[in-house]
Amino acid sequence: MTVSPTPPAxxxxxxxALLRWIAVHSLGIAAALFFVLPFVFVVLTSLMSDQxxxxxxxxxxxWHFENYTKVFETPGFLTWWKNSLLYAGLGTVLVVVxxxxxxYALAKFRFRGRHLSLLLVISMMMLPPQVVIIPMYLxxxxxxDLSGSLWPLIIPxxxxxxxxVFLLRxxxxxxxxxxxxAARIDGCGELRTLLRIVLPMAKPGIAAVALFQFFYCWNDYxxxxxxxxxxxxAWTLSYGLESFKGAHHxxxxxxxxxTVLVMAPVILVFFFAQKxxxxxxxxxxxxx
Amino acid sequence: xxxxxxxxxxxxxxxxSAPGARNTLRAKRRRNALRTLAFMSPWxxxxxxxxxxxxxSTVYFSLMKYDGLNPPEWRGLDNWTYVFTSFxxxxxxxxxxxxxxVVMVSCRVVFGxxxxxxxxxxxxxxxxxxxxxxxxxxxxxxxxxxxxVFLLNPGTGPVNSxxxxxxxxxxxxFNDAAWAKPALTVLAVWGVGDLMVIFMAALLDVPKExxxxxxxxxxxxxxxFRHITLPNISPIILFALVxxxxxxxxxxxxPIVASKVASGVMGGSGVTFVPGYPDDSTLTLxxxxxxxxxSQFNYxxxxxxxxxxxxxxxxxxxxxxxxxxxxxxxxx
Numbered sequence: 001m002t003v004s005p006t007p008p009a010x011x012x013x014x015x016x017a018l019l020r021w022i023a024v025h026s027l028g029i030a031a032a033l034f035f036v037l038p039f040v041f042v043v044l045t046s047l048m049s050d051q052x053x054x055x056x057x058x059x060x061x062x063w064h065f066e067n068y069t070k071v072f073e074t075p076g077f078l079t080w081w082k083n084s085l086l087y088a089g090l091g092t093v094l095v096v097v098x099x100x101x102x103x104y105a106l107a108k109f110r111f112r113g114r115h116l117s118l119l120l121v122i123s124m125m126m127l128p129p130q131v132v133i134i135p136m137y138l139x140x141x142x143x144x145d146l147s148g149s150l151w152p153l154i155i156p157x158x159x160x161x162x163x164x165v166f167l168l169r170x171x172x173x174x175x176x177x178x179x180x181x182a183a184r185i186d187g188c189g190e191l192r193t194l195l196r197i198v199l200p201m202a203k204p205g206i207a208a209v210a211l212f213q214f215f216y217c218w219n220d221y222x223x224x225x226x227x228x229x230x231x232x233x234a235w236t237l238s239y240g241l242e243s244f245k246g247a248h249h250x251x252x253x254x255x256x257x258x259t260v261l262v263m264a265p266v267i268l269v270f271f272f273a274q275k276x277x278x279x280x281x282x283x284x285x286x287x288x
Numbered sequence: 289x290x291x292x293x294x295x296x297x298x299x300x301x302x303x304x305s306a307p308g309a310r311n312t313l314r315a316k317r318r319r320n321a322l323r324t325l326a327f328m329s330p331w332x333x334x335x336x337x338x339x340x341x342x343x344x345s346t347v348y349f350s351l352m353k354y355d356g357l358n359p360p361e362w363r364g365l366d367n368w369t370y371v372f373t374s375f376x377x378x379x380x381x382x383x384x385x386x387x388x389x390v391v392m393v394s395c396r397v398v399f400g401x402x403x404x405x406x407x408x409x410x411x412x413x414x415x416x417x418x419x420x421x422x423x424x425x426x427x428x429x430x431x432x433x434x435x436x437v438f439l440l441n442p443g444t445g446p447v448n449s450x451x452x453x454x455x456x457x458x459x460x461x462f463n464d465a466a467w468a469k470p471a472l473t474v475l476a477v478w479g480v481g482d483l484m485v486i487f488m489a490a491l492l493d494v495p496k497e498x499x500x501x502x503x504x505x506x507x508x509x510x511x512x513f514r515h516i517t518l519p520n521i522s523p524i525i526l527f528a529l530v531x532x533x534x535x536x537x538x539x540x541x542x543p544i545v546a547s548k549v550a551s552g553v554m555g556g557s558g559v560t561f562v563p564g565y566p567d568d569s570t571l572t573l574x575x576x577x578x579x580x581x582x583s584q585f586n587y588x589x590x591x592x593x594x595x596x597x598x599x600x601x602x603x604x605x606x607x608x609x610x611x612x613x614x615x616x617x618x619x620x
Contacts, residue, residue: 024409031403032420038478039423041446042435056449098330105327111320117328119609124339126605128538130574131598132342134349134587138356139342159334190323219428221541222574226582238430245434245549252438262431270426274419278485 046257053253067257076232080240087150087236088217094157095164095213096206102160103168104194108180124162129222137226148231153223164209167280171205208280211273215266237262350591367588375589380568381576384469388539392473393532397525400483407484408491425481433545436475437462462550465569472542483528490524530608537601543570573597
């Protein structure tokens with residue numbers, strides 16, 4: 001480039017490229033501010049004093065990190081934390097274990113009713129939980145006497161979640177049939193084929209399903225509201241957070257600190273598993 | 289795939305007609321059926337117990353008067369006429385849902401596409417930008433809603449302070465019936481990360497040669513977007529719209545938390561919370577199932593709303609599945 005004298009056309013092209021770079025990145029920064037500033041304001045408010053949180057100030061005069069210990073000392077908060085972990089942790093394990101064989105059958109077996117099964121899985125996936133809540137509540141509360149606990153939410157997860165089945169099936173479709181057929185020819189039983197050959201290859205898909213399920217349980221509000229609302233000892237963080245605001249209705253600083261504590265685990269998990277997560281979103285949306 | 293295997297099955301047919309071979313074939317088929325059944329069993333139980341049975345039961349209760357204490361009483365279509373003609377919150381909730389489907393869903397799709405386009409153009413620090421854009425999608429809905437009620441609170445919220453400083457009107461957001469749904473829309477647009485990822489993947493899949501050819505033909509950026517990008521990603525836009533509408537049907541946590549927090553009626557305060565604050569502007573159908581069923585113990589009417597919700601959701605799901613090469617595409 002230094003050898004030939006730069007023609008004016010090349011120079012304007014380069015200037016245009018630079019201008020475009022600046023335009024794109026300033027837009028990017030503006031968008032980033034829109035996405036990030038709410039988090040920033042929430043964190044800043046969580047560190048203010050009670051009085052200052054009620055003013056228009058944006059940054060704390062004095063930093064009150066003890067707000068976070070105060071939140072943990074609130075009666076119930078640790079219990080809610082524990083309950084959320086139980087619901088999300090156990091729920092995730094159950095969903096993964098019960099959904100894998102179903103997804104495998106839908107992806108790799110040829111049988112009559114396969115297409116219909118898939119249509120029903122998708123219908124279940126799209127079903128608003130409120131549609132069947134009355135009979136389900138009557139069943140768990142009146143016949144099983146399990147209201148006031150999270151078990152009515154956890155037990156059904158042992159029977160395959162439609163979304164997990166669907167996402168895993170999409171992932172298993174991307175594993176070539178040849179691997180499965182080779183294992184069969186070698187005399188490998190279906191269960192062993194699944195466990196030894198397919199599962200190791202399906203790790204990213206399983207990770208995505210596990211993440212989605214963990215987040216779903218962690219974020220669930222409707223479920224705990226229906227089954228656990230009568231018993232504060234069974235509340236989860238997502239459900240308890242709202243009553244936290246009720247009990248501290250003027251303490252925006254403490255409420256925002258609690259909000260940060262509910263968001264933090266999810267965001268931490270995301271940073272460690274970003275790739276699996278993004279892959280999961282793409283898989284259910286784009287690749288057919 | 290099917291054309292490849294055709295000669296093989298034809299070749300196998302005469303061999304299978306021998307009696308011994310037929311028996312082993314039948315045994316193999318039965319073994320395969322049992323195997324499929326075994327693998328499918330968790331879901332089959334789940335389907336029967338958590339989908340088919342409660343759905344039938346919902347239809348049954350929609351024809352009954354039932355409060356959970358006294359035995360159910362047959363009422364025919366009374367619950368249905370009650371919901372459609374005399375239940376005052378049904379039509380406002382349906383109107384709100386329509387508003388959400390039109391305004392909130394299209395805002396999310398347009399914004400998600402814009403952010404997706406932007407992220408494919410960013411050269412420096414793309415990974416950081418992508419993470420920042422995606423993060424809000426992960427914020428738990430209750431926490432995010434609480435945060436936005438605070439950020440948008442009319443008295444001391446940072447957003448209104450900013451708007452006033454800029455000399456712009458500062459609405460009461462979640463405390464004003466005209467602004468509550470727009471406030472929820474801002475919250476929904478904030479969490480647009482899922483659509484961004486989907487659009488980003490679709491945009492990267494558009495063949496580069498098409499752009500190069502168009503550029504040689506002298507097409508400007510808008511023409512390239514209009515004639516190459518849009519046709520290529522239109523299936524994804526449709527997917528985003530339809531799943532958005534299905535999501536809008538189920539919209540529950542954000543409006544109920546926003547109206548509870550903004551109205552100041554919280555658990556333990558002794559005042560009964562009436563959903564929809566302010567003035568029914570944030571009512572949605574799922575909230576009616578909850579309030580009819582679990583505060584008024586009118587299970588019959590709650591089941592009617594549940595079935596309306598079911599009909600809408602399934603209609604849009606059918607639309608989604610008819611999409612060519614869509615949700616269930618390859619492998620079938």
